[in-house]
Amino acid sequence: PGTRRWLFxxxxxxxxxxxxxxxxxxxxxRAVFRRRRxxxxxxxxxxxxxRHRAAQLGDQAVFxxxxxxxxxxxxxxxxxxxxxxxxxxxxxxxxxxxGLTVLEARGFVTRQADFRxxxxxxxxxxxxxxxxxxxxxxxxxxxxxxxxxxGGTWNLDHDNREPPPADGRVPAPPPWLPVEDEIDAQxxxxxDRWVADGDVAFVxxxxxxxxxxxxxxxxERLADFLTHRLRAFGxxxxxxxxxxxxxxxxMLSASLNLGLVDPADxxxxxxxxxxxxxxxxxxxxxxxxxxFVRQVMGWRDWIWHLYWQLGREYRHGNALEAHEDVPGWMGxxxxxxxxxxxxxxxxxxxxxxxWVHHIPRLMVLGNYALQRGIEPLAITDWFHRVFLDGYxxxxxxxxxxxxxxxxxxxxxxxxxxxxxxYIDRMSDYCGGCRYDPKxxxxxxxxxxxxxxxxxxxxxxxxxxxxxxMRQPLAGLxxxxxxxxxxxxxxxxxTEAP
Ligand code: SF4
Numbered sequence: 001p002g003t004r005r006w007l008f009x010x011x012x013x014x015x016x017x018x019x020x021x022x023x024x025x026x027x028x029x030r031a032v033f034r035r036r037r038x039x040x041x042x043x044x045x046x047x048x049x050x051r052h053r054a055a056q057l058g059d060q061a062v063f064x065x066x067x068x069x070x071x072x073x074x075x076x077x078x079x080x081x082x083x084x085x086x087x088x089x090x091x092x093x094x095x096x097x098x099g100l101t102v103l104e105a106r107g108f109v110t111r112q113a114d115f116r117x118x119x120x121x122x123x124x125x126x127x128x129x130x131x132x133x134x135x136x137x138x139x140x141x142x143x144x145x146x147x148x149x150x151g152g153t154w155n156l157d158h159d160n161r162e163p164p165p166a167d168g169r170v171p172a173p174p175p176w177l178p179v180e181d182e183i184d185a186q187x188x189x190x191x192d193r194w195v196a197d198g199d200v201a202f203v204x205x206x207x208x209x210x211x212x213x214x215x216x217x218x219x220e221r222l223a224d225f226l227t228h229r230l231r232a233f234g235x236x237x238x239x240x241x242x243x244x245x246x247x248x249x250x251m252l253s254a255s256l257n258l259g260l261v262d263p264a265d266x267x268x269x270x271x272x273x274x275x276x277x278x279x280x281x282x283x284x285x286x287x288x289x290x291x292f293v294r295q296v297m298g299w300r301d302w303i304w305h306l307y308w309q310l311g312r313e314y315r316h317g318n319a320l321e322a323h324e325d326v327p328g329w330m331g332x333x334x335x336x337x338x339x340x341x342x343x344x345x346x347x348x349x350x351x352x353x354x355w356v357h358h359i360p361r362l363m364v365l366g367n368y369a370l371q372r373g374i375e376p377l378a379i380t381d382w383f384h385r386v387f388l389d390g391y392x393x394x395x396x397x398x399x400x401x402x403x404x405x406x407x408x409x410x411x412x413x414x415x416x417x418x419x420x421x422y423i424d425r426m427s428d429y430c431g432g433c434r435y436d437p438k439x440x441x442x443x444x445x446x447x448x449x450x451x452x453x454x455x456x457x458x459x460x461x462x463x464x465x466x467x468x469m470r471q472p473l474a475g476l477x478x479x480x481x482x483x484x485x486x487x488x489x490x491x492x493x494t495e496a497p
Pocket of ligand 1: 340447
């Protein structure tokens with residue numbers, strides 16, 4: 001059955017083994033939780049997933065609960081193999097460790113060597129997601145009709161930006177949710193004890209586990225999504241509703257990032273569902289299917305490969321010279337201290353579940369940090385800790401590059417800064433808010449609208465050469481009350497809005 005395979009806690013699916021009966025080593029390291037103040041439900045999810053895998057493998061696995069990985073490895077005399085782990089420090093660790101054979105990474109659709117070949121000769125600015133995604137579609141033959149993309153178009157994103165439905169309900173049933181078992185009860189008791197001992201500290205609420213921890217649970221969620229929710233996913237994927245955090249999102253990111261399911265299988269299943277629906281005369285909308293496939297094999301893979309391609313120093317970029325601390329109310333997820341309805345609602349969702357979809361992350365939380373000049377690395381660390389699907393490889397390019405424009409435009413050609421008008425159009429938050437999305441000055445000035453102009457003013461020179469910022473900067477030049485707005489926002493700073 002081969003060399004014993006050490007599986008990290010984000011390598012838990014069957015595709016990380018060479019054979020179903022291969023001997024396994026699993027290590028639960030307490031030190032991981034001491035290093036960072038994670039969301040409580042993230043710690044629960046990780047421990048529960050690891051312990052479920054150990055229980056499932058039984059005698060096939062050696063399961064060690066130690067303080068550090070090194071302590072665990074010291075107890076194993078036989079040679080080990082490991083699939084390349086997902087962070088720079090973990091890769092350094094395994095490469096230094098004698099008696100450990102490091103194999104290529106798994107858990108992504110495109111192999112790292114293939115990405116490097118694709119990227120070879122391209123400058124950092126030309127590593128475009130859309131180009132990468134088209135190549136991956138062709139190479140892996142996903143949603144293709146011969147040499148052409150199914151439906152004749154590669155990317156149907158323009159169909160997927162609709163505001164929330166007028167009746168406030170996305171036409172999809174609620175998602176499949178797991179049921180906790182005795183392993184979860186044990187995890188909860190252990191976490192309570194660790195906190196009581198003062199050994200670790202968490203942020204966020206404890207709560208019923210909402211995300212899968214096994215391959216079987218992941219299959220339940222995937223099958224439910226493909227059958228009942230994928231149809232409605234596309235059009236409203238960017239919409240936000242105060243009363244419905246899930247909309248028609250798949251909520252598979254945590255499973256994918258725990259390695260519970262092979263993303264190649266996920267995209268093939270989505271394609272199969274689409275082809276079967278076409279054959280049955282009731283086609284799933286292609287924009288929903290393509291949008292989902294793009295998230296899984298386009299965006300997720302691209303972010304992963306950029307983590308390595310852009311190098312160790314990429315995370316330290318701070319092109320907009322943002323140096324504010326993460327404010328305490330944000331760090332504590334203290335939604336009750338915030339009046340701004342969008343921000344309060346999203347923070348409360350994060351506290352309650354450790355998850356919101358990509359638009360609240362990008363256009364509410366990230367947008368706020370960008371406008372207020374919060375230090376990119378600090379806000380990246382915050383995202384990593386409070387989102388239960390967040391890992392270093394996911395968050396560095398997504399937050400430093402995409403959300404905070406701290407790389408000066410490698411990932412995104414312009415900063416994702418937007419005023420209250422965007423949030424008003426894409427959500428139902430503004431109706432019940434004490435601020436007015438149209439106002440930039442005065443007691444009821446929307447912090448996002450005023451923050452947007454203040455952000456542009458502060459970065460006027462840094463963004464002057466960006467072609468896509470010409471129009472907004474010209475708009476800035478026409479504001480008669482700019483000085484007052486900037487003064488007002490300087491006073492507001494990062495106080496809870
Ligand atoms: Fe958010 Fe501004 Fe709308 Fe209030 S008015 S919900 S602060 S965007």
